[in-house]
Amino acid sequence: MNAPTLDEDLEDALAGPAAVGGVAVPGLRRARAWLTRAAEPGSVDLWRWTDDVGPVAATRALRAGTAPEKARTLVGARAEEDASLADLRRAERCGARLVVPEDDEWPALALHPLTVAAHTGGDEPAQQDRTTALVPPVGLWVRGDPPLDGTVDRSVAVVGARASTAYGEHVAADLGAQLGERGWTVVSGGAYGIDVAAHRGALAAGAATVVVLACGVDRAYPAAHSALFQRIVDSGGLLVSEWPPGAAPHRHRFLVRNRIIAGLTRGTVVVEAAARSGAQATARRARGLGKQVLVVPGPVTSAMSVGCHELLREPEGGARLVGNAAQVIEAVGALGEDLAAPVQRPATPRDGLSDLGRRVLDACPVRTGVSAERLAAVAGCDPLEAMRVLPALELADLVQWTGTGWRLAPPPRKGA
């Protein structure tokens, strides 16, 4: 029997549910596979339209030439091509899969701020530029066994200069090892310098580490890190990419990729950064997402710490100085404080919430109150964590106690 064509798979997907048993149906996954190759990620307009009509209808419209002009322009001649099945098979051959929003393992809660930003922030110049826009991925190619959501739930990005110093590499490796020892996943970009030092530190601690690549997960870039990436996969870590297998690490893709590093994690630690560097940009995007921005200082005589010190000197920048893993964990794990962390121009009480606060809030039902244990199970946290965060949510009029359980507070009455 021949494999189903893309059109057959898409038709199937339209006929039934999006997922069965926590796994997206084949047609839906194939549509998203097609989209990851058809369009460069990072476009707010394309993401919004796809989110609006759904990935299957979006794929069909793009292939039929009936999609909105902006979307057609972004896809161009790629609309004629279809490597979706080949990409999925190629991924399978290297132990990878495409994780899509319809899958249970999709890290929806971590990526929630990206979703909010894509929905609400479309008119700002940064959102009009594909390399700086805050927009979720249409799907994530993942190489390695563990579920993506569980791996990044307690994760921290450790980023920095490629042209790092021995000092920076020492600190990054130490942070990687100590975060790993304490059960935190280190997420970084797999590049020379700070990235690889952080990954190696985590590996040395026997901890999972996640490399977010700007090329296909079957490729190693830089090639010198090929064995390291394999070891990461073998040690329970993951290689993650928005681009399909075989995709080349084009220069512009690194900047686009950086939002995924910031987006998957609870906070970003900048270990060394030159003035006006990519690591600073990643940190600012983490800040834009309401995530913690943590900065390791260094000698003021070192050009590789100038960017770090710039971040720490930014008035109202919200960057926090950290000197060790304990201080990092205190910042990303501290619940009360985290909840109260200053966020850029908070528009609603919800915007000021920590990742955990949002997760617990999202877990609250509308009508019948449920126990903190139940909320914790849905939010993916310890019951104790949920219980600690609930009083603050109640104070912010976001949840209410019914006498038997917690539920969402009704929206404020007009004129109240």
Added chain:
Amino acid sequence: MNAPTLDEDLEDALAGPAAVGGVAVPGLRRARAWLTRAAEPGSVDLWRWTDDVGPVAATRALRAGTAPEKARTLVGARAEEDASLADLRRAERCGARLVVPEDDEWPALALHPLTVAAHTGGDEPAQQDRTTALVPPVGLWVRGDPPLDGTVDRSVAVVGARASTAYGEHVAADLGAQLGERGWTVVSGGAYGIDVAAHRGALAAGAATVVVLACGVDRAYPAAHSALFQRIVDSGGLLVSEWPPGAAPHRHRFLVRNRIIAGLTRGTVVVEAAARSGAQATARRARGLGKQVLVVPGPVTSAMSVGCHELLREPEGGARLVGNAAQVIEAVGALGEDLAAPVQRPATPRDGLSDLGRRVLDACPVRTGVSAERLAAVAGCDPLEAMRVLPALELADLVQWTGTGWRLAPPPRKGA
């Protein structure tokens, strides 16, 4: 003719004006000389009483045993002794003098926050402890030619660990030299490590530098810095002390002395500091006086930077990271920003003012408005600086423009 006795001098002082031609009369200076030897500085109670009754009456009462009990307890058996004339002569022999509040060269404006703190903050535990209290000196023994007020008007304290690293010494020397080159006076404590590196940097730039000693200005402590201190005096710098000539550098005196370093300057730069160190204490006292606290970061692997990073991590601590002299000057010299700098629990608009803001405000007459040039002359700043600061003072309802000049705004009406 024999020299006048202390009692004769005191009687003379009571009969006439406090100063003639901008110089305190001999009896008044002698009273303050006597007080600098009779009582260890730093007592809020003694300072308030002395300020209340005047130094001459205070000296007479202490000698007659009619002073309040608290004052008598602090002076103890020293009330019987009188080395005031000997101290003044000993000072003269080493090119020193006692500068008193009645002299024109008294740095009244720089020390104003100490005066305010001594008047208003007497009930806090820190003000009850002589080593931490914020209280002005009763007089300052000064060795070196230039007037004290002009020398410290544009000054920055550069402080830090004695057990400094090569990195810290390099940074301190560089700061000293670059601040000196740009016309700023470096004030420090003359100790090993960061202090001496900062003084040497300033000297190397041919700039004036001020050593605030915890012993008599005729002594060198540490002795190894004897030649350096002489070179500082020969180069237009000053040695300053609250203690009379010959006084020994007792350990407790260093902590008491530190408030003068913070008090004479516009801001304090901490270059290297261990955890829970004296340099941190100086920085916190500078902050308590509303002065800038500036901190040089270092490697997180260095124990000598831990105290610096602690200061930078203090929430609401107001410490600013600086990496070079330009950033220091930006912080202590920037008028608009300086004016708006966050101060601990500002109670009134006045509390939030910069040093310059307070000086210009204090220079404003109550009734007849005067020109910005006149205010600048009284406040000891450039007319341009005064003009820059006046609009903000007006916005804060502290001053008003009469149509012909500036004067203090009337206090707000009750119930308004």
